Amino acid sequence: METAVLFKIIQRRFKFRNPNHLTVLPKNFIYTENEYKSxxxxxxxLAKYNIKYSHPEKDDYPEEFFKMKEPPxxxxxxxxxxxxxxxxxxxxxxxxxxxxxxxxxxxxLSDFVKNNKVGIVSGGAKGVDQLSHLIAIKNLAPTLFILPxxxxxxxxxxxxxxxxxxxxxxxxxxxxxxxxxxxxxxxFYFRNRLIAALGGITLVAQAxxxxxxxxxxxxxxxxxxxxxxxxxxxxxxxxxxxLKLLYDGAYLVRNFIDLHEFWKAEHWPY
Numbered sequence: 001m002e003t004a005v006l007f008k009i010i011q012r013r014f015k016f017r018n019p020n021h022l023t024v025l026p027k028n029f030i031y032t033e034n035e036y037k038s039x040x041x042x043x044x045x046l047a048k049y050n051i052k053y054s055h056p057e058k059d060d061y062p063e064e065f066f067k068m069k070e071p072p073x074x075x076x077x078x079x080x081x082x083x084x085x086x087x088x089x090x091x092x093x094x095x096x097x098x099x100x101x102x103x104x105x106x107x108x109l110s111d112f113v114k115n116n117k118v119g120i121v122s123g124g125a126k127g128v129d130q131l132s133h134l135i136a137i138k139n140l141a142p143t144l145f146i147l148p149x150x151x152x153x154x155x156x157x158x159x160x161x162x163x164x165x166x167x168x169x170x171x172x173x174x175x176x177x178x179x180x181x182x183x184x185x186x187x188f189y190f191r192n193r194l195i196a197a198l199g200g201i202t203l204v205a206q207a208x209x210x211x212x213x214x215x216x217x218x219x220x221x222x223x224x225x226x227x228x229x230x231x232x233x234x235x236x237x238x239x240x241x242x243l244k245l246l247y248d249g250a251y252l253v254r255n256f257i258d259l260h261e262f263w264k265a266e267h268w269p270y
Contacts, residue, residue, distance in 0.1 A: 003058075004055055007056070007057075024057065045179075053077070055072075076150075080169050088120060090198065091120055092128065092129065094127050096238065116263055119136060120141065121198045123191055126156055142172075146191050146194045189215065192216040193219040201228060
């Protein structure tokens with residue numbers, strides 16, 4: 001636990017940022033007695049809620065996080081570390097999901113998950129995110145919820161029902177924020193970069209121009225991650241983000257076959 005306590009102290013000092021891109025503890029790290037006691041007490045409390053934790057020197061810390069700018073110094077999760085033996089596709093999109101988008105995801109994302117033994121990572125928001133998680137659950141595929149709030153304040157609240165009704169070894173809830181932390185608008189930035197990091201590719205199912213989905217795309221591009229999206233008619237409301245992505249060079253996927261072939265190409269052994 002000693003190492004975990006020190007990483008927690010650093011995380012608190014930097015206010016959940018990591019400007020120096022630390023992945024190992026600084027030599028001769030100096031901290032106060034109060035900092036140490038508070039961090040140690042917090043970590044001990046996690047066990048009361050069956051919440052686990054990780055940091056860059058633990059073996060359950062995702063390899064993809066080491067490739068990020070400002071990798072997480074400490075994070076918590078409820079469930080099992082499914083990222084250790086699962087490849088993920090990141091799926092993001094609108095909260096107000098269009099019926100056509102819903103039909104596409106139920107048909108083509110479902111087939112993709114079944115045929116490629118791939119898990120889904122998303123942000124748990126209503127609309128595209130939650131539908132994608134539920135598609136994974138229905139197909140017995142691993143799914144990872146990345147949260148913009150603490151694990152005792154799931155956002156949105158509808159995730160509590162999913163957690164109660166569907167929790168199993170293939171489901172995990174993960175957050176950088178401390179367990180009692182409520183949602184703050186700025187937290188979506190942190191959440192979205194982890195979604196981008198953990199997916200082999202990112203599927204933007206439906207997005208407007210001013211959306212969190214396009215912020216996730218920004219993180220993907222910083223990390224050299226491929227982005228795919230679904231085409232739409234220029235006059236369709238709510239899909240202008242998709243069209244901009246295609247105009248800017250994102251890959252177009254029409255159906256399960258396109259998604260499957262693109263996944264294979266991205267994972268071809270070099």
